[in-house]
Amino acid sequence: MNLSRRRTLALGAAAAIFLPRIGWADATTDAIAEFTGGADLTEGGALKLTAPEIAENGNTVPIEVDAPGAEAILILATGNPNPDVGTFHFGPLSGAQMASTRIRLAGTQDVVAVAKMADGTFQRASQEVKVTIGGCGG
């Protein structure tokens, strides 16, 4: 194949634009698969994810998860360079399987929570958060 300098540049630019997007979507799916071990997800159920619809500052977005009967809850930010946010593991002394924290969001995106219930099933909830100023620096 005979690549001119212009074509090479164009290819590189195209790859730079498209590859990260594919990467992000896959990374989210991978992270969920790793957490669930490939088990089926049911939407909603006992799991509730509370996040603001609009966050002015992506550096600190308050979120809350609540899933009565959950063993662990995984949080993902699908639009971040790395979708992992954190995992809450609830111990025997946990009074209620809820927790709130503050997270960083790079831009407007879906925040996803996946709960592992005590009976071994998995539930998923997501919410879109519109971010005015992204929180990844750069």
Add this chain to the structure above:
Amino acid sequence: MADNVTPRVRVPSSASAGEDITIKTLISHPMESGQRKDKEGNTIPRSIINRFVTTFNGETVIDVTMEPAISTNPYFEFVSKVPESGTFEFTWYDDDGSVYTESKDITVE
């Protein structure tokens, strides 16, 4: 070790037996994500707290795995059972191996 790391924890000083109490924790830490660049365009290396554990009399209440997407000065709010009088131990694990701890006593009336 990041400078000026100060844990702050709010736990009620007393509770009735079997009551669920809400605990709030905050620790001052920059949580450098590893995504940012300095003025010269060099990536600032990641430096975060990657794990937070709360136990009560040795039993786990909550164990949190943290990634760079947790905000500066990580804040957590959660609920714990209090079966008897005892001590809450809070432990934060830094990327650089530092461990920050805080403990709070609670009396069951």
